[in-house]
Amino acid sequence: MSAFPWSPAPLRRAVLLLCMGASLAAAAQSYSAPAPLPIRYHFGDDPRFSAPTFDDSTWPIAANGQFPLPPFHSDGYVWIRTRIPVRPDAESPHAVLLDGNENQWMADQLYVNGFLVGQQGSLASKPAIDPASEPAVFDLPIGAVTPGTTVVVALRAWYMPGARTTGSSAAVRFTIDSSRFVHLARRARHQHTLISLGPELGANLLITCLGLGLLLLWRGGGGRDILLCSALLLLYAPIGIVSDLQRNGVLHPPWVVYQLFFTLVLSAQMACLIEFIWTTHGLRARLWKRLAQVALIVYNGTLLILELDTHPSPLVAGSLLVCLVSVYAFDAIAFSANLWALLVLRRNTLIAASLALIPLAATLGRLGILTHFDLGPFYLDDFNVAFLLSALALFIMLGRRAWGSWREGNQLRAEFDAAREVQERLVVAPPEIPGFRMESAYLPATHVGGDFYHIRPDDKGGIQIAIGDVSGKGLRAAMTVSAIVGALRAMPMLPPSRVLFDLNRGLTGNLRGGFVTCCVTHIAANGSMRIANAGHLPPYRNGVELDGGSSLPLGITTTTFDEHEIQLAPGDTLTFLSDGVVEARNARGELFGFDRTQKISRQSAADIAAAAQRFGQEDDITVLTLFFAGVVAHA
Numbered sequence: 272m273s274a275f276p277w278s279p280a281p282l283r284r285a286v287l288l289l290c291m292g293a294s295l296a297a298a299a300q301s302y303s304a305p306a307p308l309p310i311r312y313h314f315g316d317d318p319r320f321s322a323p324t325f326d327d328s329t330w331p332i333a334a335n336g337q338f339p340l341p342p343f344h345s346d347g348y349v350w351i352r353t354r355i356p357v358r359p360d361a362e363s364p365h366a367v368l369l370d371g372n373e374n375q376w377m378a379d380q381l382y383v384n385g386f387l388v389g390q391q392g393s394l395a396s397k398p399a400i401d402p403a404s405e406p407a408v409f410d411l412p413i414g415a416v417t418p419g420t421t422v423v424v425a426l427r428a429w430y431m432p433g434a435r436t437t438g439s440s441a442a443v444r445f446t447i448d449s450s451r452f453v454h455l456a457r458r459a460r461h462q463h464t465l466i467s468l469g470p471e472l473g474a475n476l477l478i479t480c481l482g483l484g485l486l487l488l489w490r491g492g493g494g495r496d497i498l499l500c501s502a503l504l505l506l507y508a509p510i511g512i513v514s515d516l517q518r519n520g521v522l523h524p525p526w527v528v529y530q531l532f533f534t535l536v537l538s539a540q541m542a543c544l545i546e547f548i549w550t551t552h553g554l555r556a557r558l559w560k561r562l563a564q565v566a567l568i569v570y571n572g573t574l575l576i577l578e579l580d581t582h583p584s585p586l587v588a589g590s591l592l593v594c595l596v597s598v599y600a601f602d603a604i605a606f607s608a609n610l611w612a613l614l615v616l617r618r619n620t621l622i623a624a625s626l627a628l629i630p631l632a633a634t635l636g637r638l639g640i641l642t643h644f645d646l647g648p649f650y651l652d653d654f655n656v657a658f659l660l661s662a663l664a665l666f667i668m669l670g671r672r673a674w675g676s677w678r679e680g681n682q683l684r685a686e687f688d689a690a691r692e693v694q695e696r697l698v699v700a701p702p703e704i705p706g707f708r709m710e711s712a713y714l715p716a717t718h719v720g721g722d723f724y725h726i727r728p729d730d731k732g733g734i735q736i737a738i739g740d741v742s743g744k745g746l747r748a749a750m751t752v753s754a755i756v757g758a759l760r761a762m763p764m765l766p767p768s769r770v771l772f773d774l775n776r777g778l779t780g781n782l783r784g785g786f787v788t789c790c791v792t793h794i795a796a797n798g799s800m801r802i803a804n805a806g807h808l809p810p811y812r813n814g815v816e817l818d819g820g821s822s823l824p825l826g827i828t829t830t831t832f833d834e835h836e837i838q839l840a841p842g843d844t845l846t847f848l849s850d851g852v853v854e855a856r857n858a859r860g861e862l863f864g865f866d867r868t869q870k871i872s873r874q875s876a877a878d879i880a881a882a883a884q885r886f887g888q889e890d891d892i893t894v895l896t897l898f899f900a901g902v903v904a905h906a
Contacts, residue, residue, distance in 0.1 A: 359419035376434035433577030632657035712880035721748030732796030739789035767803035798839035841901030
């Protein structure tokens with residue numbers, strides 16, 4: 272039975288490795304071995320430096336194992352030599368542990384007593400970098416070292432030009448012992464590193480969850496600012512996660528692939544940050560926005576040059592300076608924009624304060640003021656903590672805003688549903704009237720439409736037809752339709768011109784710059800037809816456009832309307848329609864047009880409306896067809 276039945280297997284292994292590593296370290300310390308000699312370094316490359324008999328006494332000594340990197344205008348090589356005593360009781364086979372080298376911009380080869388025992392990356396004609404910076408273990412051949420003696424260890428290291436800035440340095444530590452001890456110590460160190468990064472990985476996962484939450488809120492009806500903030504958070508975590516995993520040997524991407532991934536994601540993240548700042552604050556300073564965008568392009572471009580160019584060319588030298596200037600300029604613009612929104616515009620103050628924290632923490636980190644801190648066994652990066660706090664604040668504030676917008680939208684949807692229900696009651700199927708056969712089709716472009724028609728029989732066997740279109744779409748147009756249809760229902764049976772006159776008098780000055788087209792027709796039982804048109808499409812008679820005259824649309828100004836008389840013959844057809852048929856537009860931008868409309872004008876109302884809708888509906892579509900049978904004989 273397991274001693275820890277409640278513990279997951281990976282955790283048990285980690286705890287066991289840590290305990291064994293600690294006990295082995297204690298056992299090793301019980302032997303008082305002589306202190307290793309100082310670590311010495313030398314710039315330049317010479318194969319003689321690997322020989323154990325080489326005299327390195329004139330080389331500078333690395334203080335506490337810390338040595339400066341090679342000058343920028345050099346071949347990039349530095350040799351590190353030291354002598355390490357081997358414990359007399361160290362069992363064969365042996366291994367060497369290379370630790371402390373946390374600079375990712377290097378490739379190296381390790382020599383023990385003059386023999387090449389391993390390398391990281393490649394030191395061929397064009398050096399290749401190994402991005403992993405975890406401790407490396409190299410097994411030594413049997414008999415390569417003798418317990419109780421001192422061995423000469425030499426490290427040949429090459430650093431990329433981008434790493435060779437003034438004042439940069441590195442450090443290494445060497446350990447030679449029994450192979451099983453060294454491998455176990457490395458595994459324990461590896462497990463300890465993974466555990467220490469637990470809060471970092473947890474913070475990145477939490478930021479990812481916050482980004483996904485904002486994405487769901489955006490899908491539920493959120494604005495563009497919520498989408499941009501979601502993208503900003505979702506783009507942040509991959510860099511940190513991949514960087515931590517590759518540095519600790521969990522992932523092994525090639526150096527070029529890793530740097531291209533890093534640059535691409537970082538560029539997208541910085542672009543989202545600027546776009547989000549300008550969108551959420553409603554800033555209009557396009558020049559500063561363009562400068563920030565130029566800065567991020569220059570920064571990531573020069574950073575890619577520093578990471579991939581292996582020669583200390585003038586391009587790399589210039590990129591070092593331009594890279595720093597551009598990233599500081601980017602952070603300064605991002606911080607200043609939020610400061611402007613916070614202190615001058617005084618809107619979105621909490622969001623502005625949260626966003627200002629990101630470029631501020633990034634700048635302080637580059638200046639070395641904020642780096643990281645240890646919380647017990649855990650490692651925490653100051654910038655990650657600042658970004659997490661900013662992400663939490665943004666999620667809460669934007670989430671509240673999205674919730675409020677969703678509630679308003681839900682209330683608006685309820686109002687639209689109610690308006691659609693009212694409109695469905697107003698736009699009813701044509702009544703059955705002896706001597707006439709009518710069909711209708713009504714297809715609003717949105718929830719509710721701005722088209723209308725009204726059919727009303729008179730007491731002498733005739734009918735009155737009104738068809739029209741309110742400018743605009745949506746709820747306001749639908750409310751105007753309701754008012755017009757209500758007025759038509761309440762009117763007595765009047766001549767078409769008088770109907771338009773009364774409607775126009777009520778609408779003029781009340782449409783806020785809009786207008787209404789309307790055509791009113793009265794057809795007597797004997798086919799005598801009177802028509803008045805206020806800017807609406809004329810009807811088609813037997814497939815030919817009917818010239819019934821036209822006047823200004825309703826609601827523009829007080830005016831009178833002309834009226835025309837026409838005699839229908841038995842078997843004649845009339846087709847009334849709205850401009851949603853003629854103005855239907857396909858994917859190529861072509862209009863359905865008058866020619867196509869005229870060709871199908873003798874078809875049923877449903878077929879005409881369906882043809883326009885298939886072509887590409889953009890506006891409300893209304894079609895009303897009438898067949899005049901003639902005078903009906905009454906018994």
